[in-house]
Amino acid sequence: MPAEPSPCTMFEKIWSRHRVLERPDGQTLLYVDCHLIHDGSAPAFQVLKSRGLPVRAPARTFATPDHYVLTDTRKIAEIPDPERRGMVEQLMQNTRAAGITQFGLDDARQGIVHIVGPEQGLSQPGILLVCGDSHTSTHGAVGALAFGIGSTEVSHVLATQTLWQRKPRTLRIAIDGTLPAGVTAKDVILTVIARIGTAGATEHVIEYAGSAIRGLSMEGRLTLCNMSIEAGARAGMVAPDETTFDYLHGRPFAPKGAAWEAALGRWRKLPSDAEAQFDCEVTLDGSSFAPMVTWGTSPENAAPITGTVPDPGAEPDAEKREGMRRALDYMGLVPGTPLDQVRIDRVFIGSCTNSRIEDLRAAAKIVRGRKVADTVRAWVVPGSGLIKRQAEAEGLDRIFKAAGFDWREPGCSLCLGTNGEIVAPGQRCASTSNRNFVGRQGPGARTHLMSPAMAAAAAVTGHLTDVRRLETAP
Amino acid sequence: MTPFVSLEAAALPIAQPNFDTDQIIPARFLSRDRELGLAECLFRDLRFAPDGSERPEFPLNKPEFRAARIVVGEKNFACGSSRENAVWALADYGFRAAIAPSFGDIFRNNCLKNGVLPVALPAAVVTGLIETLQATPGARVAIDLPSQTVTLPDGSQHRFEIDPFAKHCLLNGVDELAFTLSQVDEIAAFENRYGRENI
Ligand code: SF4
Numbered sequence: 119m120p121a122e123p124s125p126c127t128m129f130e131k132i133w134s135r136h137r138v139l140e141r142p143d144g145q146t147l148l149y150v151d152c153h154l155i156h157d158g159s160a161p162a163f164q165v166l167k168s169r170g171l172p173v174r175a176p177a178r179t180f181a182t183p184d185h186y187v188l189t190d191t192r193k194i195a196e197i198p199d200p201e202r203r204g205m206v207e208q209l210m211q212n213t214r215a216a217g218i219t220q221f222g223l224d225d226a227r228q229g230i231v232h233i234v235g236p237e238q239g240l241s242q243p244g245i246l247l248v249c250g251d252s253h254t255s256t257h258g259a260v261g262a263l264a265f266g267i268g269s270t271e272v273s274h275v276l277a278t279q280t281l282w283q284r285k286p287r288t289l290r291i292a293i294d295g296t297l298p299a300g301v302t303a304k305d306v307i308l309t310v311i312a313r314i315g316t317a318g319a320t321e322h323v324i325e326y327a328g329s330a331i332r333g334l335s336m337e338g339r340l341t342l343c344n345m346s347i348e349a350g351a352r353a354g355m356v357a358p359d360e361t362t363f364d365y366l367h368g369r370p371f372a373p374k375g376a377a378w379e380a381a382l383g384r385w386r387k388l389p390s391d392a393e394a395q396f397d398c399e400v401t402l403d404g405s406s407f408a409p410m411v412t413w414g415t416s417p418e419n420a421a422p423i424t425g426t427v428p429d430p431g432a433e434p435d436a437e438k439r440e441g442m443r444r445a446l447d448y449m450g451l452v453p454g455t456p457l458d459q460v461r462i463d464r465v466f467i468g469s470c471t472n473s474r475i476e477d478l479r480a481a482a483k484i485v486r487g488r489k490v491a492d493t494v495r496a497w498v499v500p501g502s503g504l505i506k507r508q509a510e511a512e513g514l515d516r517i518f519k520a521a522g523f524d525w526r527e528p529g530c531s532l533c534l535g536t537n538g539e540i541v542a543p544g545q546r547c548a549s550t551s552n553r554n555f556v557g558r559q560g561p562g563a564r565t566h567l568m569s570p571a572m573a574a575a576a577a578v579t580g581h582l583t584d585v586r587r588l589e590t591a592p
Numbered sequence: 593m594t595p596f597v598s599l600e601a602a603a604l605p606i607a608q609p610n611f612d613t614d615q616i617i618p619a620r621f622l623s624r625d626r627e628l629g630l631a632e633c634l635f636r637d638l639r640f641a642p643d644g645s646e647r648p649e650f651p652l653n654k655p656e657f658r659a660a661r662i663v664v665g666e667k668n669f670a671c672g673s674s675r676e677n678a679v680w681a682l683a684d685y686g687f688r689a690a691i692a693p694s695f696g697d698i699f700r701n702n703c704l705k706n707g708v709l710p711v712a713l714p715a716a717v718v719t720g721l722i723e724t725l726q727a728t729p730g731a732r733v734a735i736d737l738p739s740q741t742v743t744l745p746d747g748s749q750h751r752f753e754i755d756p757f758a759k760h761c762l763l764n765g766v767d768e769l770a771f772t773l774s775q776v777d778e779i780a781a782f783e784n785r786y787g788r789e790n791i
Contacts, residue, residue, distance in 0.1 A: 138775075138778055138779055138782045139775065139778050141757050142756070142757075143755045143756040143757045143758075144755070145755060145757060147772065147775070147778075147779075149779070149782055149783070149786065158622065161626060161676075165769075169769075171773075174779075185622075186623060199623075201623040201624060201625070202623050204623070205623050250674060251674055252672065252673055252674040252698060266674040266698055267674065267698065267701070268674055268675075268676040268679075268698055268701055268702035268705065269676040269677075269702075270676060270702065270705035270706070270767075271701065271702075271705070273769070274768065274769050274772065277769060277772075277773070278769070278772045278773065278776070278779060279779065279783075280772060280779055282768060282772070284755065316610050316668060316671060317609075317610060317667055317668035317671065317694065320668060320671075320694055320696075320697060321697060347672075348672075350668060350671060350696070350697070352697055416610055416612075418610075437609060437666075441608065441609060441610075444608075534619045534673075535619055535620065536619045536620065536622055536623065543642070553612075553614070553672060553673075555612045555614040555615070555672060556614070556615060556637070557614060557615075557618055557637050558614055558619075561618070561637055561642065562642075
């Protein structure tokens with residue numbers, strides 16, 4: 119084996135370790151360590167069936183239903199819509215038949231696929247992980263190379279445990295400085311997307327670096343990497359460090375004993391070499407960041423909560439001006455309105471972006487001793503059964519329920535509404551999810567993205583609110 | 593997979609940058625059986641009002657565009673969700689190619705797996721093309737895959753890039769899986785030397 123050209127980025131180290139073969143056209147066949155599947159995978163299994171192919175590596179494949187499950191029941195039979203019920207049933211049948219480990223609705227480990235992977239210790243530094251879902255970028259937070267794939271690619275991975283890829287370029291986003299109080303990982307990633315745009319990282323893998331990133335908890339890093347796809351990136355990554363190792367240690371699928379020590383030795387060599395070259399570099403000062411909310415229909419339409427609804431008239435670029443007009447029209451917002459005066463109807467604390475225990479703690483801290491505003495319907499949808507259980511052990515459920523929140527079962531739910539849980543047309547939702555696209559939370563629904571603490575603040579005041587004004591007890 | 597060699601057809605302009613796959617097919621149709629066809633779900637909420645009536649302002653509802661087989665988008669076309677249903681809906685309606693300055697990465701890959709050709713052209717060329725299509729609805733665009741050229745309504749020709757293997761698959765209507773399965777010895781050899789240290 120020729121020596122690896124040194125110095126290398128973390129991405130290059132992982133890429134070259136998974137290279138099975140190259141095609142003359144420059145595409146590389148990569149070996150997949152871990153394949154996560156969810157209840158949208160029925161068409162991929164259908165491809166295998168029609169071609170008479172088995173699943174090549176069931177031991178590297180893990181399944182949990184999330185997109186189509188209801189969050190007010192754990193019984194598949196109670197999903198009224200036969201198509202949606204069928205998606206969950208087929209996942210369970212297909213994975214049982216193939217000998218794939220499943221975390222079903224009767225299992226506390228069930229949850230949103232991107233919550234379950236890290237929680238179970240399946241997402242590990244240095245591995246290549248894929249899933250038929252764009253937010254697979256989440257798992258890069260542990261120092262894995264993780265990206266979303268389409269349904270045909272899912273069938274390819276099931277059948278061969280490999281995937282053809284053209285090597286993406288690398289982008290390093292360094293965020294230094296100390297994040298001000300009230301500024302979370304969600305605010306960091308919304309700021310990044312607002313700066314570089316929703317196509318800013320297309321065909322790139324992002325490595326996040328800098329002191330503000332190093333200071334983030336594992337949960338925060340997962341939130342950060344989760345939304346890399348919203349900047350167009352193929353994947354997002356954070357170099358593994360003691361925070362990562364502490365998080366993974368003792369998790370069910372993490373290495374144990376001597377294998378853990380050996381893994382640590384490998385993982386410590388993963389971070390990008392000091393002299394490694396990236397194709398692009400962006401540097402931001404984290405100490406200038408503020409709590410963010412989105413005002414439009416793209417995640418790049420984000421602004422500090424202290425700002426106002428922007429005026430398309432002030433935008434010199436004709437195309438952007440037209441896009442802003444269209445977005446504000448859909449959102450029912452008037453330019454110049456202070457963002458913290460925008461009234462809301464719904465609150466959703468959930469999704470693979472922000473439904474981890476730390477997110478629920480941050481929201482509960484704001485909610486404690488307060489009441490959900492009369493005009494607001496507010497939901498908490500924990501990311502997994504284990505998170506729900508942990509939150510209940512800490513009494514967080516009682517804080518939410520006492521305030522008037524619905525405390526629900528795990529699933530994707532209001533993030534995209536494929537299970538039928540949607541926001542009504544024209545209603546406005548303060549949401550901790552990741553996409554504010556037209557119709558994302560239901561036809562005609564208006565989404566404002568923000569952090570869990572900001573969503574909690576909106577719930578108790580009835581309008582978008584600067585959480586820093588509520589951070590002292592009522 | 594249906595082979596793609598060449599195509600000459602009306603082109604549909606979608607004049608919005610960062611057009612996401614949620615707009616191509618809304619989430620509520622993702623559980624729909626592919627066998628039922630997804631043509632009716634394509635651009636659903638842009639194309640139809642909630643009562644099911646057509647929105648006359650949406651270009652696909654104009655008679656000149658109904659037979660369009662090429663969709664023309666702006667920068668970062670079909671970004672967002674990985675839903676392959678977006679390509680299936682386009683293909684079920686009859687679209688065989690997409691032209692844009694850039695695409696969402698996953699959408700681009702999904703197109704190639706379904707006999708839909710993604711063509712990236714310079715932004716200025718696409719802007720001009722969209723203006724032409726809006727001014728003369730039904731104007732035709734020709735795409736020739738063997739020579740990797742697009743001919744626009746004004747007669748101008750533009751070369752586009754495509755990976756040779758993807759080109760081979762499209763031209764012959766074969767998919768990648770068959771090729772990968774022919775390399776299974778290489779995969780097994782990799783597995784043997786790689787071990788099971790990660791999981
Ligand atoms: S929570 Fe939302 S973004 Fe995450 S996997 Fe589910 S639907 Fe996709």
